[in-house]
Amino acid sequence: MTGPARRPGRTRTGDTEPVRTLERGLTVLRALGQHGPLTLGDAARHAGLNASTAYRLLHTLQAQGFAQESAGQWRVGVQAFATGQAYLGAGGLIPAARPEMQAVVAELGETVNLAVLQAPDVVYVHQEEGRGLMRMFTQIGARVPLHCTGAGKALLAWQPAEEVSRAVADMSFQAFTPHTLTTPAAYLTELEEVRRTGYALDNEERELGVRCVAVPVLDGGGQTVAALSLSAPSSRLPDARVPELAARLQRASEGIRKALVT
């Protein structure tokens, strides 16, 4: 009378036509998330929709709490936040990654972060703190520019070329330190290097004195779904140690991939 059947039916097809109306509504919601508060007109523009259509979609999103409006400015709503938090729960990426991350921290003692790609930013979704006293400089949920983080490079390096150019076009290349890469050309060259070596570096590009090594995390289909990064004061992360640390992260990444497939 217990254990009901699991996953009958056809296993994989995926060639069903998407529902256009929902597709468009989600695009509007994403636009709100990515490009901050927007007027109706701007939201329509970003989503590539008729203003009339955007109007109806936004009001529908609002009715469910996924969007909210005040003084003509539209934003992501509470419901979107609350629903999105469920991503952190059981069965997702985080539970798969946590044990691997803890193992790395136990072994190396440095802080390890898990990040996912989001438009022109990186979003940190989990962190295991190292034993060092280094003040945590990334908060869970924080959005950080793609161009100045190891995780950002690792996330982008194996994306299709089209994705990469779109992302690069959106990037600010703001200089945080003298080491920050500030041109698309420099960044693209760096991505090639990342593909060649299999890992990415942040060489004090975001914060002076802090270096970071990062590797991609793949899912069963070989898609990059996240990046694992290890951060430490430059003194504890000399060039000589990088390959060894990267290798350790790659092992963890592989472990996560297996846990994800399950």
Next chain:
Amino acid sequence: MTGPARRPGRTRTGDTEPVRTLERGLTVLRALGQHGPLTLGDAARHAGLNASTAYRLLHTLQAQGFAQESAGQWRVGVQAFATGQAYLGAGGLIPAARPEMQAVVAELGETVNLAVLQAPDVVYVHQEEGRGLMRMFTQIGARVPLHCTGAGKALLAWQPAEEVSRAVADMSFQAFTPHTLTTPAAYLTELEEVRRTGYALDNEERELGVRCVAVPVLDGGGQTVAALSLSAPSSRLPDARVPELAARLQRASEGIRKALVT
């Protein structure tokens, strides 16, 4: 050539017919968020939809990363998380709450937290640290069980009975200290007390020597969207002071509600 026009057109109507397809898609997404991983059939049931319709909506959500599927189980996807995070940015709950929280800290000197409800846990989304040296025991983004926190009680107390029983069913009632409530019955009785007094307590139920007072934060529609809690060593938080502190938090909560509506 600067300052573009703001908020022309009609100001308030809101009587546009919602877009049914989007409405349904969002309902499915919410169902995934609230009731953990679901099979297609269960998702359809929760959303009150034909299985065929739910199938198409889920696959559309998946194509955009708002939902993900593995082994026949559907969950909230990365895109939903990342988009939802935008809520924490400008104009959302946190900016509305921050000044009120800072005012309370300035006045009382104790650490104040802002938390939202998530399944059988509480998620802390913002913190203003008090002047005391007390080691911070909650991290932003941390998930803490619902049964042993003031914030958890405040968040749940005014939810619909159905929500409450579902949450209680999911709770572990793990004992952290001798004071932790460890039975559903004790917890439900406590919730009644919370509704009666208007505030919730954590009487060393999570950590010995730490007490906490919490109140709900409502949005314009009277829905509980968050909880404000004040934590301090028991020595600084005797019973006699509780009503006064709760009243101060309620004032802050009211201020946040107004800032949210704007």
Next chain:
DNA sequence: AAAACATATTTCATCAGGTGAAATTTAGCC
């Protein structure tokens, strides 16, 4: 203060495309 403008909102005729019932396929179970 009137005119010109920009943006939001509403209306409406059209028909694309969403819908659910039913048929089909698939996987687990006896």
Next chain:
DNA sequence: GGCTAAATTTCACCTGATGAAATATGTTTT
């Protein structure tokens, strides 16, 4: 190997989403 439960696909119907245009409203300019 048939049986059952769940997922997936098909398809004819017709709802309901759509965009152009009209209207309302606030902002800037003259």
